[in-house]
Amino acid sequence: MQSNIQAQLLNALDLLLDVVCVVDCDGHFVAVSAACEKVFGYTQEEMIGKPMIDLVLPADRERTLVAASGVMAGNPLRNFENRYVRKDGQVVDIMWSASWSEGDQLRLAVARDITLYKQASARLRYLAQYDALTGLPNRALFEDRLQVALTRDARNGQHLALLFIDLDDFKPVNDQFGHAVGDLLLQQVAARIHGCVRESDTVSRIGGDEFVVLLDVIHSLQNAEKLAEEICVAIRAPLVVASHTVQVSASIGIALHRQHGTDPVQLMRSADIAMYAAKHAGGNQCRSAVHESFT
Incomplete structure (x- = not known):
């Protein structure tokens, strides 16, 4: 019964619109949910083994690595924003929440695509002044x-x-x-x-x-x-x-x-x-x- 429940939970992850990611201590993806293809443009198979930092927009890499180090030091991260480059070259805005599993030596994270939200916010700021x-x-x-x-x-x-x-x-x-x-x-x-x-x-x-x-x-x-x-x-x-x-x-x-x-x-x-x-x-x-x- 317990194994069936766990299997159902794993299947449910692929129904989420947000991407669930597991990253090892070297910064490589070891597991991702199905939403990764919609958000990042890569299939699950393409993302597994890929260095996480390679997908980050170069301008955001330094502060992303600093944030990741903080998570691995035992400080859970909430609502961290950075930009990723999709497979097709499009830049997307991502909001992350992440925590560190010391026993497994894995970083667990949830990524949400907030590109449309950021665009709408920028438009509202523009209309407020122009x-x-x-x-x-x-x-x-x-x-x-x-x-x-x-x-x-x-x-x-x-x-x-x-x-x-x-x-x-x-x-x-x-x-x-x-x-x-x-x-x-x-x-x-x-x-x-x-x-x-x-x-x-x-x-x-x-x-x-x-x-x-x-x-x-x-x-x-x-x-x-x-x-x-x-x-x-x-x-x-x-x-x-x-x-x-x-x-x-x-x-x-x-x-x-x-x-x-x-x-x-x-x-x-x-x-x-x-x-x-x-x-x-x-x-x-x-x-x-x-x-x-x-x-």
């Missing part, structure tokens, strides 16, 4: 970068500027050609804005057809105005979107740190007001914020 349509930083990431820049500038006396950009003629394009064309237009406009600034600057889409630009370490309001005009010119050049030639323009408000605000709220408000002044004056132009006293 605009899904344009790939630009979203409002949350922009505000973080603005706060960091303001803190640094307050310490070293440098200046930054904000550009608040709103498209003048976006709604008619959306109404005439549809939202799909409108989305493609926004992507092209985002690329044009990004192409006008430095790598150290940040371009963000904060909603609809509104963009903001953080000009990091700007030497004067005139420099910010010059760049804003370059962006205006770039945006109003004709665009070919889904075989349609369309043209939009932009109203841009400019706010300079200290002169037009000392914190994120003041600066955004000043740039926003300046943008609306440009729009009310007919659009397709840039306006600097009105100087106020901020203490």
Whole structure:
């Protein structure tokens, strides 16, 4: 009866989605469950006798060996993550739990493929900080970068500027050609804005057809105005979107740190007001914020 139960348990191991592995003291696989083929791409026969470390992604080998040594020293391992290279060359993320059998001189481990989980987590982290349509930083990431820049500038006396950009003629394009064309237009406009600034600057889409630009370490309001005009010119050049030639323009408000605000709220408000002044004056132009006293 006992032998039958043990046989059933061994058969049940091959029903598991996780891989059960047994590794000897020299680091070779001596037994693996059937799930190894789905996770690692090797059959059970191919894996037995193979050095475990040979399957590990080279960048993860050193810390994997350190972890394995800890297990063999009698410290069970829980939820250790590393990356393996499948037989087909694909890299998979693996979560391990392992323990050491001193009497048998064997390492017993369970491996779970967490590749899809890691990809989903990375996607969620990306969406929390970036605009899904344009790939630009979203409002949350922009505000973080603005706060960091303001803190640094307050310490070293440098200046930054904000550009608040709103498209003048976006709604008619959306109404005439549809939202799909409108989305493609926004992507092209985002690329044009990004192409006008430095790598150290940040371009963000904060909603609809509104963009903001953080000009990091700007030497004067005139420099910010010059760049804003370059962006205006770039945006109003004709665009070919889904075989349609369309043209939009932009109203841009400019706010300079200290002169037009000392914190994120003041600066955004000043740039926003300046943008609306440009729009009310007919659009397709840039306006600097009105100087106020901020203490």
